[in-house]
Amino acid sequence: MCLEPTAFTVKAESQFKGQGEEFQKTKLMTRLTYTLDEIEGPLEVNGNNLKFTEVDGIDYAAVTVQLAGGERVPFLFTVKELVASGPADSFGGSFLVPSYRGATFLDPKGRGGSQGYDTAVALPAGGFGDEDALQKENQKSYKALSGNITFSVAKSNVETGEIGGVFTSVQPSDTDMGAKVPKDVKIEGIWYAQLD
Numbered sequence: 001m002c003l004e005p006t007a008f009t010v011k012a013e014s015q016f017k018g019q020g021e022e023f024q025k026t027k028l029m030t031r032l033t034y035t036l037d038e039i040e041g042p043l044e045v046n047g048n049n050l051k052f053t054e055v056d057g058i059d060y061a062a063v064t065v066q067l068a069g070g071e072r073v074p075f076l077f078t079v080k081e082l083v084a085s086g087p088a089d090s091f092g093g094s095f096l097v098p099s100y101r102g103a104t105f106l107d108p109k110g111r112g113g114s115q116g117y118d119t120a121v122a123l124p125a126g127g128f129g130d131e132d133a134l135q136k137e138n139q140k141s142y143k144a145l146s147g148n149i150t151f152s153v154a155k156s157n158v159e160t161g162e163i164g165g166v167f168t169s170v171q172p173s174d175t176d177m178g179a180k181v182p183k184d185v186k187i188e189g190i191w192y193a194q195l196d
Contacts, residue, residue: 001039001057003079003167005189008065010073010173012183023186026065026073034061034077041082043195050091054082062100065185075173075185076100079149092150099144100174145182147171151191161195 009023028034039057043050060078067073076097084093147170154165167189172182 001193003036003191005034005187007188009186010183012067029064029066034063048088050088051085054079073173073183074100090152094146094148097145097147097171145172164192167191
């Protein structure tokens with residue numbers, strides 16, 4: 001299976017007052033290295049229903065997009081541990097979204113999950129109310145989150161075993177190792193698979 005995104009949108013506060021959050025168009029900041037390829041796994045067919053379980057392949061790509069206001073949103077486009085099921089013409093499921101950065105990554109102040117400093121600022125006197133914010137910055141977290149994807153089949157060829165169509169994936173952005181609340185990222189694109 002191969003997935004190629006054609007559009008990235010991020011759920012963020014509207015630029016217009018009183019409209020709340022909405023998915024906004026973005027500008028791609030990374031190179032065109034976001035295609036997921038050679039994804040393999042068993043496909044079970046039960047009547048008109050399919051079940052695909054991802055087990056191997058190039059199943060993640062680091063991507064950064066920029067909102068209209070200039071804010072950059074990094075995320076790991078992925079389908080790790082995907083289990084997708086449903087009718088043959090439209091199926092989907094959930095997948096694992098690992099941390100954008102690994103445990104050995106050090107932030108600019110030398111803090112990391114498995115190495116580096118525990119804190120990078122002087123320990124403040126208690127009682128100011130900012131202990132929770134400092135705790136999030138200092139104690140790095142690599143909690144995996146989850147996303148959802150839906151595949152729609154546009155074409156299939158029984159003779160060659162090829163199928164393809166469009167997909168829509170919604171997944172969280174990077175959390176800066178637990179310091180930030182993730183944004184929802186919607187990825188739309190085309191997909192192709194060949195059955196063996």
